[in-house]
Amino acid sequence: xxxxxxxxxxxxxxxxxxxxxxxxxxxxxxxxxxxxxxxxxxxxxxxxxxxxxxxxxxxxxxxxxxxxxxxxxxxxxxxxxxxxxxxxxxxxxxxxxxxxxxxxxxxxxxxxxxxxxxxxxxxxxxxxxxxxxxxxxxxxxxxxxxxxxxxxxxxxxxxxxxxxxxxxxxxxxxxxxxxxxxxxxxxxxxxxxxxxxxxxxxxxxxxxxxxxxxxxxxxxxxxxxxxxxxxxxxxxxxxxxxxxxxxxxxxxxxxxxxxxxxxxxxxxxxxxxxxxxxxxxxxxxxxxxxxxxxxxxxxxxxxxxxxxxxx
Amino acid sequence: xxxxxxxxxxxxxxxxxxxxxxxxxxxxxxxxxxxxxxxxxxxxxxxxxxxxxxxxxxxxxxxxxxxxxxxxxxxxxxxxxxxxxxxxxxxxxxxxxxxxxxxxxxxxxxxxxxxxxxxxxxxxxxxxxxxxxxxxxxxxxxxxxxxxxxxxxxxxxxxxxxxxxxxxxxxxxxxxxxxxxxxxxxxxxxxxxxxxxxxxxxxxxxxxxxxxxxxxxxxxxxxxxxxxxxxxxxxxxxxxxxxxxxxxxxxxxxxxxxxxxxxxxxxxxxxxxxxxxxxxxxxxxxxxxxxxxxxxxxxxxxxxxxxxxxx
Numbered sequence: 001x002x003x004x005x006x007x008x009x010x011x012x013x014x015x016x017x018x019x020x021x022x023x024x025x026x027x028x029x030x031x032x033x034x035x036x037x038x039x040x041x042x043x044x045x046x047x048x049x050x051x052x053x054x055x056x057x058x059x060x061x062x063x064x065x066x067x068x069x070x071x072x073x074x075x076x077x078x079x080x081x082x083x084x085x086x087x088x089x090x091x092x093x094x095x096x097x098x099x100x101x102x103x104x105x106x107x108x109x110x111x112x113x114x115x116x117x118x119x120x121x122x123x124x125x126x127x128x129x130x131x132x133x134x135x136x137x138x139x140x141x142x143x144x145x146x147x148x149x150x151x152x153x154x155x156x157x158x159x160x161x162x163x164x165x166x167x168x169x170x171x172x173x174x175x176x177x178x179x180x181x182x183x184x185x186x187x188x189x190x191x192x193x194x195x196x197x198x199x200x201x202x203x204x205x206x207x208x209x210x211x212x213x214x215x216x217x218x219x220x221x222x223x224x225x226x227x228x229x230x231x232x233x234x235x236x237x238x239x240x241x242x243x244x245x246x247x248x249x250x251x252x253x254x255x256x257x258x259x260x261x262x263x264x265x266x267x268x269x270x271x272x273x274x275x276x277x278x279x280x281x282x283x284x285x286x287x288x289x290x291x292x293x294x295x296x297x298x299x300x301x302x303x304x305x306x307x308x309x310x311x
Numbered sequence: 312x313x314x315x316x317x318x319x320x321x322x323x324x325x326x327x328x329x330x331x332x333x334x335x336x337x338x339x340x341x342x343x344x345x346x347x348x349x350x351x352x353x354x355x356x357x358x359x360x361x362x363x364x365x366x367x368x369x370x371x372x373x374x375x376x377x378x379x380x381x382x383x384x385x386x387x388x389x390x391x392x393x394x395x396x397x398x399x400x401x402x403x404x405x406x407x408x409x410x411x412x413x414x415x416x417x418x419x420x421x422x423x424x425x426x427x428x429x430x431x432x433x434x435x436x437x438x439x440x441x442x443x444x445x446x447x448x449x450x451x452x453x454x455x456x457x458x459x460x461x462x463x464x465x466x467x468x469x470x471x472x473x474x475x476x477x478x479x480x481x482x483x484x485x486x487x488x489x490x491x492x493x494x495x496x497x498x499x500x501x502x503x504x505x506x507x508x509x510x511x512x513x514x515x516x517x518x519x520x521x522x523x524x525x526x527x528x529x530x531x532x533x534x535x536x537x538x539x540x541x542x543x544x545x546x547x548x549x550x551x552x553x554x555x556x557x558x559x560x561x562x563x564x565x566x567x568x569x570x571x572x573x574x575x576x577x578x579x580x581x582x583x584x585x586x587x588x589x590x591x592x593x594x595x596x597x598x599x600x601x602x603x604x605x606x607x608x609x610x611x612x613x614x615x616x617x618x619x620x621x622x
Contacts, residue, residue, distance in 0.1 A: 097445075105416070108415060112412055114417070117582065125582075129589050132591070156464075158408060158411075271428065271434075273436040275439065280440070
């Protein structure tokens with residue numbers, strides 16, 4: 001029997017995904033009718049991006065599951081019309097690899113002080129020896145698939161990495177702390193922090209004035225996670241005093257970042273346009289197909305969202 | 312018996328090295344008189360930096376060996392007054408670690424296109440997906456201790472790495488090519504090249520117009536090795552046409568790079584002030600002490616320079 005899969009995302013995505021998804025469905029042994037315009041009551045599965053315009057799942061009376069193309073599901077997880085299992089994208093091959101490259105690159109950029117040479121209008125030749133990686137304490141907030149992969153890449157390069165997560169984790173080579181009791185310890189004297197937590201009510205503004213003050217003087221904040229993790233006013237205040245020497249931010253409460261946002265003009269802020277972890281169609285399609293195969297076989301879905309925890 | 316060790320380097324280095332060297336000699340069980348002013352005919356060993364002013368070793372009639380504090384020995388290797396074994400610095404803990412950090416950082420910088428965000432005066436929000444590391448061919452010229460360590464760090468991050476060396480090497484995860492016959496193959500379609508060869512008559516201008524033309528259009532040249540490896544005029548010409556999109560250079564024929572050198576003002580060149588691999592006193596001192604212990608025990612020295620090969 002043919003499975004009806006509705007693709008609901010921004011129009012440009014259809015061009016990128018149609019072929020890889022079709023190929024992956026065939027490879028997984030599934031007979032799928034993949035369209036952007038199935039009648040709702042005939043749809044078995046939705047392949048979904050939160051910015052694609054679909055928000056009322058009520059008419060989807062036969063729906064079996066929704067597969068999000070994004071890792072962040074905060075805008076759909078609380079949707080009361082969604083009453084079927086929701087899987088999110090955990091794409092080790094594409095999304096995780098991209099995140100590791102972006103995080104490792106920007107950590108090294110700040111660690112070795114690249115900007116002083118990239119922007120050197122006075123042509124100053126002034127050799128300086130920054131500390132080596134083992135002397136550089138880095139804290140990653142969030143030890144999910146992305147935070148863990150970034151932590152492992154950074155320890156692989158010799159960095160001194162602490163990871164903090166809500167519940168206990170154990171990752172080789174990383175000092176793992178957890179729970180609200182140990183958050184202060186995780187942040188104290190950190191010279192670079194990387195925020196890779198999910199966006200939940202508990203994590204909103206988790207990087208606030210009090211916690212920024214715990215970091216080492218001149219620390220760097222790198223946020224490739226979610227915009228609301230950062231208390232923007234507190235970060236700007238700490239950048240203004242120099243307690244935080246730089247912030248490199250990939251995600252924001254409003255995206256694209258509004259033209260008049262102070263981050264654009266702050267000399268100690270680098271804005272990147274939500275590029276750190278981009279789902280890649282070829283690898284993401286394989287995950288979606290594997291999950292549809294599992295759903296059809298009544299097996300447990302991969303990367304199932306815990307609707308109560310919010311991710 | 313006390314061993315007389317002369318320290319000959321720039322004056323500032325004495326302050327950095329006196330304590331770590333003294334501690335390392337004690338730790339190695341050596342009784343050493345370490346000074347900057349031993350009478351030449353009483354000196355057993357010289358701890359040496361090529362820019363310290365000493366070039367005539369004739370008066371050093373009792374000299375047993377010279378230990379260079381630098382990895383690059385091109386300015387001393389041909390010195391006819393030096394008739395004793397010469398060791399060079401291969402400091403895995405400091406020099407190699409620093410080189411890996413600098414090379415990996417600048418490779419990632421170019422790979423993910425950081426400069427477009429660091430320098431973004433028009434506040435353009437334009438997400439782009441560069442290829443992931445496995446799709447990025449990188450070629451490292453030189454597979455000595457530094458080139459090998461950098462290659463391993465880059466393959467660890469998922470990059471597609473080719474290494475080229477004069478004589479055959481075998482490094483896991485790296486496509487290893489060697490000899491002049493395979494240099495063309497190593498460079499063809501490379502998108503990023505990293506030059507980590509020693510400075511010898513054979514390697515002078517090894518990166519010339521013909522070889523730059525083999526690289527992929529828009530390739531990046533990263534030189535943390537030695538200035539003379541690059542034919543500067545050919546590189547500037549290739550930057551001007553855009554065939555080479557950027558060069559990040561840490562070493563130059565004349566250092567500091569003269570104020571009027573075209574590299575300073577070229578929009579596609581980043582100059583860093585010979586910082587990629589800096590010998591760190593604490594770890595370098597341990598190597599020097601171990602080699603003096605070996606020399607005193609008539610054992611083979613570590614990192615002995617092959618005077619004919621030139622490194």
